[in-house]
Amino acid sequence: MATLPETSDYRQLFLAGTPFLDLRSPGEFAHGAFPTATNLPLMSNEERARVGTCYKQQGQAAAIALGHRLVSGAERERRLEAWSGFAREHPDGCLYCWRGGLRSQTVQQWLADAGIVYPRVVGGYKALRRFLLEELERSLQRAQLVLIGGRTGTGKTRVVAALDNAIDLEGLARHRGSSFGHLPEGQPSQIDFENALSIGFLLQLQGSAGPVVLEDEGRLIGRLALPESLRQRMQDAPMLVVEESLAERVEVILEDYIVDLGQRYMDSEGVLEGPALHRTRLLEGLDRIRKRLGGERHQAIRTQMEKAFAQQRASGDLDQHRAWISALLESYYDPMYRYQLSQRAGRILFQGRRDEVISFARTGLSC
Incomplete structure (x- = not known):
């Protein structure tokens, strides 16, 4: 019997964006996976x-026999057709299971018997995950980091999106990084976030000695934690600070949290349920910071927010949202930003409007 192909070049697999056929169970996949993986489980x-x-009770031979009985007949053929379809659609892909053992070897052989020779990842998911954890530490040791800072609403994420040498932490975390940053699609698992982050650094650092740009973030983005080694590097990283007027910042928040986020909720929940859930989630975000706002200020802003949503529902007019956004920026986010900036050790390389910061980041940064 011919030896079937296998690979242990984990670096190249991730650099190439290799499509992965993940044969683990749905529960294993939900616990942690890779961005290019598709879960088509053997069991x-x-x-x-x-x-x-x-x-555990009867030993390996009995377990293997039971596995073959459970995945047999028409069910085996149905799953084989799904694996075959993936292999035909992704001829540059690879398959794996948890450790690259019996499950992946079995499916690889079944595919070969069906005329499809498909490579297997040596060591499986566990080896790929270990590589990414170790690679992230190596990346952070050699990478030069530059942070994009600025008050809430200056459009820091827009700066990150405009740069080729940047990693969008909030994009990877699927969260906008504030009490109001919850998105309807929800966040990935902590392991998924770490995997994607390591791959992001791997891609940025291949053949490049330039700086990697990140948005200045706290310890948590939603419920996801930044790796401690990354947090330590960010603490003293130099910064580019975006400066915009209060009026401009209000418009950015209006666009991101009312217009765009409202559309996301409608796309996710429908035109009837979406707007109601959008309103509920923003009010919940405000309630989470009640103690820091103080009861009286919290109630005043909450009343403004409720009136703004009522006007929007009645006429589509967004104007009243500007009042509570402005109040929240001035009374809560601006003082918090001043404190956080005072805790940073990194020097400020440049300050300016959003377009000026983008221009500087493209032309003025060096190793």
């Missing part, structure tokens, strides 16, 4: 649990 959660119990 369901229940089937895997039954095989695991059998292995």
Whole structure:
């Protein structure tokens, strides 16, 4: 029997954006996965649990036999067709299971018997995950970081999006980084976030000695934590500070949190439920910072927000949103920004409007 292809060049797999056929159970996949992976499991959660119990009680041979009984006949053919379809659609891909062992070897052989020779990742998901964890530490040791700072609403994320040498932390975390930053699609798992972050650095640093630009963030983005080694590097990293007028910042918040976020909720929940959920989520975000605002100020801003949503619902007019946005920026976010900036050790390389910061970042940064 011919030896089937395998690879352990984990770096190249991630640099190439290799499509992965992930054969682990849905539960394993939900716990942690890679951005280019598709989960087409050999066994369901229940089937895997039954095989695991059998292995503990009766040994490997009995567990293998049970696995073959569970995935047999028409069900085996249905799953084989899904794997075959993936392989035909992604001829440059690879398959793996948890450790690159029996599950992936079995499916690889079944595919070969069907006329499809498809490579297997040696060591499976576990080896790929270990590589990314170690690679992130190596990346942070050699990378020069530059942060994009500025008051809330200056459009820091827009700066990051305009640069080729940047990693969008909030984009990877699927969260806008504030009490109001929850998105309807929800956040990835912590492991998914770390995997994507490591891949982001790997891609940025390939063949490049230039700086990697990140938005200045706190310890958490939503419920996801930045790796401690990254936080330590960010603490003393130099900064580019975006400066915009209060009026401009209000417009940025209006666009991001009312117009864009409102559309996302409508796309996700429908034209009837979406606007109501959008309103509820923003009010919940305000309530989360009630103690820091103080009861009286919190209630005043909450009343403004409720009136603004009522006007928007009645006429589509967004104007009243500007009042609570302005009040929240001046009374809460601006004082918090001044404090956070005072805690930073890194020097300020440049300050200016958003377009000026983008221009400086493209032409004025060096190693």
